Amino acid sequence: MNPMTKEIENDFLQYIQKMTSFQEALxxxxxxxxxxxxxxxxxxRxxxxxxxxxxLFQMSVSDEMASFIASLSPHEEKLSPTVAKILEECKKEYHRNKKIPTQEYKEYIILQSKAENAWEQAKEESRFELFRPYLEKIVEYKKRFIEYWGYEGHPYNALLDLYEPGVTVDVLDPVFKKVRTFLVDFVSKIQKSPHKPKTDFLFEYFPKENQRLFSLQILKKMGxxxxxxxxDxxxxxxxxxxxxxxxxxxxHYNEQDFRVAIFGTIHEGGHAIYExxxxxxxxxTPLCAGTSMGIHESQSLFYENFIGRHRHFWKKHFDLLKRYSNGQFDTVSIEEFYRAVNEVKPGLIRIEADECTYLLHIIIRYEIEKALFQDEIQVKDLPEIWNLKYKEYLGVSPQNDGEGVLQDIHWAGGDFGYFPSYGLGLMYAAQFYYSMKKDLPDLEGLLETGQLIKIKEWLNQNVHQYGKLKKPLEILMDATGEELNPEYFIRYIRNKYTDIYRLYSPENRHV
Amino acid sequence: MNPMTKEIENDFLQYIQKMTSFQEALxxxxxxxxxxxxxxxxxxRxxxxxxxxxxLFQMSVSDEMASFIASLSPHEEKLSPTVAKILEECKKEYHRNKKIPTQEYKEYIILQSKAENAWEQAKEESRFELFRPYLEKIVEYKKRFIEYWGYEGHPYNALLDLYEPGVTVDVLDPVFKKVRTFLVDFVSKIQKSPHKPKTDFLFEYFPKENQRLFSLQILKKMGxxxxxxxxDxxxxxxxxxxxxxxxxxxxHYNEQDFRVAIFGTIHEGGHAIYExxxxxxxxxTPLCAGTSMGIHESQSLFYENFIGRHRHFWKKHFDLLKRYSNGQFDTVSIEEFYRAVNEVKPGLIRIEADECTYLLHIIIRYEIEKALFQDEIQVKDLPEIWNLKYKEYLGVSPQNDGEGVLQDIHWAGGDFGYFPSYGLGLMYAAQFYYSMKKDLPDLEGLLETGQLIKIKEWLNQNVHQYGKLKKPLEILMDATGEELNPEYFIRYIRNKYTDIYRLYSPENRHV
Known part of the structure; x- marks a missing residue:
């Protein structure tokens, strides 16, 4: 690299630092x-x-940025791997932001804010019709954006790329189909099981300050x-x-349901340990962040479910919880507690779903979004399709659109393509879990003796450290030696809940 | 104004809003x-x-700012009074920042940070010599800056103008001389009084959380x-x-001295009510801030001393304080408490000084700074002059430079000209106090019945609302009908402490 290029590289890095500084302030x-x-x-404010x-937006599409890209791109192979990656990120964002005509983008931003207001009112009144005209326009804009950006294969791929670079419809279709088939059947078996966990003790008074102190203890133990x-x-x-x-x-603390804060803190703690x-x-640099929505969610869900809802985690921590609680667990066994916090209950609301039914909520949204962007369905059809799928996959029917198609804010914000990341997070987490168990065969022993730090070290090593230096599927391949494989998630769910709901086939049953 | 100018005015206001946004983030x-x-x-961070x-600095001296100033200044009389004032502020800052050569300013910023480190070490080791070479350079730079900026009359005026626009050596010299003469004599009388307040109960344990709750109550009552x-x-x-x-x-909470938090909160609350x-x-806009350091300090000191250390304020609030305290005031009368929190004690440390001796600390610094910038004394002479003046005005002698000339950080940061604002704050406050008493003759009654809101309303009306629309001496003139007049401060101190220390001349004494 000639000294001139070196100088441009330095200016570029300084420009980038200014952008990340604005981001930190924001x-x-x-x-x-x-x-x-x-x-x-x-x-x-x-x-x-x-x-x-x-x-920040102006800086991402400025003439200065264009000139950095133009000057440095021809020398890409001579840049350090880190600088090359930063350039790649900036290029991607530059083109994404630049390809949309300024006027159109401004109109879209205004529409977005109106749509969010309309959605809020529509949800409150459970009237999809109030939201429909806004959503139709949002979808129109998004379809045009997709054309500006360009895509390979399915148009929905352009949206997936925003949140989970490298993951396409071709990747997701077979995976979600397999998982769906398994879950629909398995959840219905659970529903029929006579061995339901007792859960009444979960809803007794648990003082907020004690929830906070217990959460802090667990956060520390997680590393x-x-x-x-x-x-806060x-x-x-x-x-x-x-x-x-x-x-x-x-x-958030709920004194009548301690799970909100405890599992919520473990979940957010998983995100935080990543960062x-x-x-x-x-x-x-822009590389100093989680590599994708899905990998981020894999870390929070890993801690929340694979660790925080693990039997051996509670073997270690149930006594501590008892000390902070109000006496409601005094006559509860670890086993009863473990089963209670893993109750499976097909419901209408995604954010209240357990780990077993959660993916069905996601798959419904994925199927609907994909069909919408392939012009197979129209916005006006959404409530009907929504309700049909909920009935078919989860066996439940919303009483109104408020608890149905209007429940999430995402579409009002134009965030199509976002939901699959949540589902990928669960599947990534399961795949990491079995890979970790190969490296740490006594994982249960570590949980039972509270050595959570070993778990964190494995994740640091295999996932966290890279930031955006690796793409999501690269992380997955390097950490687990495999492409995305839904069998791990299926195995995890089957093993765990067969046990909790005693679904053993007669020949396997040891009484 | 032609449409073209109107457009420039709008762009200017938008530019200004960007600057104030950066400032809010900072x-x-x-x-x-x-x-x-x-x-x-x-x-x-x-x-x-x-x-x-x-x-933010770059924006204040940018070509864009220069062009706004050049385009709008010729139309100044056609601008709204607010926009004209904003322009005036921006111009002032532009010239102040632009007149110093960029390279020299950068060197100065680096020197400043080194000087602050050196000061910290020098203070810790009580060795002025460690700090002297840095301070000499700081003074050299500041003297050059003064030449760049230009000044009328005394060179120190250029520094005063940074913190208290409109206040010059000609204003301060007679005022400080009069106050000094009075205080030196009066404090020595206090020292000789046999009627010293009892203060031991001030230093008993007062739980932090209770201090916080009491402080919040008082803040609310202040408005x-x-x-x-x-x-926080x-x-x-x-x-x-x-x-x-x-x-x-x-x-800040000190459980062995509740005064730190209580009077500290009232003080900062005074600043906050202003803003x-x-x-x-x-x-x-840049006008949305207190108009000067001195007027700002007048508001905090007004609340802390004129209200918070007023006998009638405690007539109302002593019972409340007792309820939050640990029982140490149970056998203390309001009068004993009032006298205790108004104890006068000439000391070495400015920030620990009472309202009676505080101005002497300020006057010492003023006299020294003025002499320094008129080349009457050198940096090397500072410790000796410092100690002589402390002996002469306050009757105390530092054991070392750490509790003497090295006690304040201001000079290390180059903040010469700042100290007088503190002193002006006290004198402004006294002048506001007597003016307020004309409008609210039953001020004592208001305090005794807890109607602090009337006091706030007077200050809102006469001081707060204007932000930087009026200069400090304009605020003073409009609110009190007078120029700066130290007689109010002298009257206030004489009346209050004659009573507390029973300094009545025999013929006035009523036993």
């Missing part, structure tokens, strides 16, 4: 709004967020670094990374 | 660092602050709007305004 502004910013300042966001993070209260819990030395977790352990040399 | 980043940001994120600050603010804990208390709807107070009550049409 993240703090967001966190603060959700955890305790005085309400009378929110209006002006929204202006501040608007100014910084627009600045969440409290000198590089903090736990909010309405809708989230994790947010300012930089790897400052990754914050928020949670805290990204290689520090990536700080100040 | 203020939040700062607040967060001081109230609970995880320590491992601080290094990257410092980069973020650096990027945003430098962006601090908790929906437009919040109270920090090491060195401060108030910070993000916008008038979000003005935050921080405090919360600036006219909302100034939001998003």
């Amino acid at each position: 993240n703090l502004l967001y966190w603060d709004m959700r955890t305790g910013a005085p309400k009378k300042g929110i209006q002006q 929204a202006n501040v967020v608007g100014v910084l966001s627009s600045e 969440y670094d409290l000198e590089a993070g903090r736990l 209260e909010t309405i809708h819990p989230f994790e947010i990374a300012l930089n790897p030395g400052d990754v914050r977790v928020t949670t 805290q352990n990204i290689r520090h040399d990536l700080i100040g | 203020n939040l980043l700062y607040w967060d660092m001081r109230t609970g940001a995880p320590k491992k994120g601080i290094q990257q 410092a980069n973020v602050v650096g990027v945003l600050s430098s962006e 601090y709007d908790l929906e437009a603010g919040r109270l 804990e920090t090491i060195h208390p401060f108030e910070i305004a993000l916008n008038p709807g979000d003005v935050r107070v921080t405090t 919360q009550n600036i006219r909302h049409d100034l939001i998003g």
